[in-house]
Amino acid sequence: MNKNEIIREAKTCVLLFALVCLLSLAFPFFxxxxxxxxxxxxxxxxxxxxxxxxxGSELIGQNFSSPGYFHSRPSAVDYNGSxxxxxxxxxxxxxxxxEVRQRVEKVRQENNLSAxxxxxxxxxxxxxxxxxxxxxxxxxxxxxxxxxKVRGLSESKVKTLVEERIxxxxxxxxxxxxxxxxxxxxxxxxxxxxxxx
Numbered sequence: 055m056n057k058n059e060i061i062r063e064a065k066t067c068v069l070l071f072a073l074v075c076l077l078s079l080a081f082p083f084f085x086x087x088x089x090x091x092x093x094x095x096x097x098x099x100x101x102x103x104x105x106x107x108x109x110g111s112e113l114i115g116q117n118f119s120s121p122g123y124f125h126s127r128p129s130a131v132d133y134n135g136s137x138x139x140x141x142x143x144x145x146x147x148x149x150x151x152x153e154v155r156q157r158v159e160k161v162r163q164e165n166n167l168s169a170x171x172x173x174x175x176x177x178x179x180x181x182x183x184x185x186x187x188x189x190x191x192x193x194x195x196x197x198x199x200x201x202x203k204v205r206g207l208s209e210s211k212v213k214t215l216v217e218e219r220i221x222x223x224x225x226x227x228x229x230x231x232x233x234x235x236x237x238x239x240x241x242x243x244x245x246x247x248x249x250x251x
Contacts, residue, residue, distance in 0.1 A: 102236065110236050111135075115187045118239060121164065122204040124189070124197050124216075126235045127176050128157060131184035138183040154178050165200045188232035191220050205246050215241055 055063075089097040100112045110116050114135045115126045126133075130141035143150035157178035162171055174193040176186075194216045202212040219238050220231050 102240070104240065109240070111187075112234055112236060113187055115181075115185045116236055118235065121200055123239045123242065124194055124201060124233075124235055125164075125177070127186050127189060128178065128180045129184040130180040133185065135185060138185050140182045140184060141180060161196075165196060167196075187236060188221075188234050191216070191231050191233055194219075194233040194235075194238065201242065205242070207246065211245065212242070215245055 086097070095101075102109050102112055115129060115133055117129065117133045118125050131137045131139055141150065143153075158173045161167070161173045161177050162169065167173070174190055174196065176190050177193045177196070195213065198209055198212045198216060201207075202209040205212070216233060216238065219233050219241060221234065222231055223229055
């Protein structure tokens with residue numbers, strides 16, 4: 055390779071490097087611009103406000119422990135949105151089995167279920183991220199009696215509230231039916247306020 059060929063190859067490399075750097079910067083700005091202008095709610099984290107106060111994101115689970123609210127899935131990261139992740143305990147882990155046994159017992163006790171009642175898996179197993187905002191319809195319906203009793207509402211009204219908030223498969227194909235716990239609990243508060251008027 056002579057000197058001219060080396061210079062030409064070096065120029066090509068420098069131009070290619072500059073183009074990659076430019077595109078690496080331009081692409082995120084382009085995606086952000088499009089998202090901001092076509093779906094601002096999602097671009098800002100799907101945040102939910104009530105009377106101007108931020109109450110959470112519909113994409114990140116929260117810990118609801120009061121008996122008057124529907125409870126979320128357990129979280130291996132204590133619902134910390136900046137630290138998502140699972141427990142990394144496998145199905146042969148004695149520690150995981152004991153945690154699940156205790157959670158099943160707690161769910162049965164809180165919801166006045168029999169000692170051998172089936173408990174949906176998502177009420178006792180944390181999701182891979184530890185931040186799943188949704189529970190299965192079965193998990194929500196299992197909690198109806200407790201929530202209705204504590205709130206002084208009819209079970210049929212609370213059950214209807216759950217059924218109205220069941221979200222179908224994504225694009226009609228992917229995932230499974232689910233209920234967003236934060237949105238359900240917000241609707242529950244609205245129902246409770248409406249019944250006191």
